[in-house]
Amino acid sequence: MHAAGALLWRLAGGHLEVLLVHRPGYDDWSWPKGKLHKHETLPAAAVREVREETGVEAVLGRPLPTVRYVLGGGTPKVCWYWAATPAAGIDHSTAVPTTPEEVDEARWVEAVQALEMLTRRADRAPLMALLELHADGTLAxxxxxxxxxxxxxxxxxxxxxxxxxxxxxxxxxxxxxxxxxxxxxxxxxxxxxxxxxxxxxxxxxxxxxxxxxxxxxxxxxxxxxxxxxxxxxxxxxxxxxxxxxxxxxxxxxxxxxxxxxxxxxxxxxxxxxxxxxxxxxxxxxxxxxxxxxxxxxxxxxxxxxxxxxxxxxxxxxxx
Missing domain, CATH: 3.40.50.1240 (Phosphoglycerate mutase-like)
Incomplete structure (x- = not known):
């Protein structure tokens, strides 16, 4: 199974912040992501999923490490991620999920705090890459x-x-x-x-x-x-x-x-x-x-x- 999502980032008060989502069905904190629609490309799916789960219109940047894990029942899943920023000219200071039954909260948090909040350990890999790019000054x-x-x-x-x-x-x-x-x-x-x-x-x-x-x-x-x-x-x-x-x-x-x-x-x-x-x-x-x-x-x-x-x-x- 293939999925796509993005790590939305911004700079606030000199700190790197990322946007996490809370899924009530799993009671976990994760990245906005989801399965591809028929004939949909990975980048298009990533942007659509971010919009549906956070209300934010994303613009994709460079790709980040993929996350691989096994779902219940033994089905392998691969999720492709990108660094992304909110589209210019739109107020995204707050994020409002559009499908509350799937995502009931979208929260901007400092990137180092997100490392502790993420429920699934594998989800830390793209964040670590994002932090390294930020430290190098090569994220934008x-x-x-x-x-x-x-x-x-x-x-x-x-x-x-x-x-x-x-x-x-x-x-x-x-x-x-x-x-x-x-x-x-x-x-x-x-x-x-x-x-x-x-x-x-x-x-x-x-x-x-x-x-x-x-x-x-x-x-x-x-x-x-x-x-x-x-x-x-x-x-x-x-x-x-x-x-x-x-x-x-x-x-x-x-x-x-x-x-x-x-x-x-x-x-x-x-x-x-x-x-x-x-x-x-x-x-x-x-x-x-x-x-x-x-x-x-x-x-x-x-x-x-x-x-x-x-x-x-x-x-x-x-x-």
Whole structure:
């Protein structure tokens, strides 16, 4: 059985606080979490469960350790967790559960106090990771969401220009099913190739979230073929400044350029998780690269460092 949830965190009075929930049916303190709905992705499930159990709209950050345990009857359960923050612009000073029969209290507590309050020992693992990231100053991150367009009509079957080749019905489904994934990470900016199959892939999210789309010729196949340095510069500009979560939608031939820019900012363990072989991403697939401040192990050398890719995840829109 698979479940998903999040460790919501905030800073209050200089202290790290997290949001715990009390479940009356089990009389325990735990993290907001729950089982996936049919066809639901892990990130979408995590955000939905947080909303249902605490009333808080969450924005996911970097992934945390999963928790594995055995339910009564011997059924194994795996719960996937993320660090998460309340959505900006909404008052979440208090949390009000929306399903009181399942969760009757949601309480912000200091993180060190949460270690004592958690009923299940295994639930401490993601919290310990959260505390370590906070101590390193690397807990706050922002994502770059690299998307390959949904499945398009075959070149051989399309009489129009390459820039007008549209999505198939499968590609349209993939585009629609990307909406809850991009929403889970708070995507607030969209950069895309102007070619139809890319523009159509980001349209459902743009319309659902009210996020404007910026089209860039550098992200087209022709643009990357004739001027790869310009395509890479687009990625570098996104990575260099802390800014709203950004979607970058492009084509398979552009992906090696984009991934090289990400790998150059990633420590070896993270770089090793980035796609390295053609086709790099499948149609309708999204790579979430979590960008943050690199760990500074030697305070005696305070030099300025560029933001780094500190974690990466892969998800695909449903066909």
């Amino acid at each position: 991150t922002w994502p770059v969401l690299l998307v390959r367009h949904g499945r398009a009509r075959r070149r051989s079957a399309w009489q129009g220009g390459e820039d007008t080749r549209p999505l198939t019905a499968t590609g349209q489904n993939q585009a629609r099913s990307l909406v809850p994934i991009l929403s889970a990470y708070g995507a607030a900016r969209i950069l895309t190739s102007p070619w139809a199959r890319c523009a159509l892939t980001v349209t459902p999210y743009s319309e659902a979230a009210g996020v404007p789309v910026a089209v860039l010729e550098e992200l087209t196949e022709d643009g990357a073929r004739h001027a790869p340095d310009r395509a890479r510069a687009v990625l570098e500009s996104v990575l260099s400044l802390r800014q709203p979560a950004t979607v970058v939608c492009t084509h398979r031939p552009v992906l090696p350029v984009a991934l090289a820019a990400l790998a150059a900012r990633a420590p070896d363990p993270v770089a090793a998780r980035l796609p390295a072989a053609d086709p790099y991403l499948r149609t309708g697939e999204v790579l979430i690269a979590h960008i943050g401040r690199p760990v500074r192990r030697n305070p005696a050398k305070p030099g300025r460092k560029k933001p780094a890719v500190v974690a990466a995840e892969l998800y695909r829109g449903r066909s």
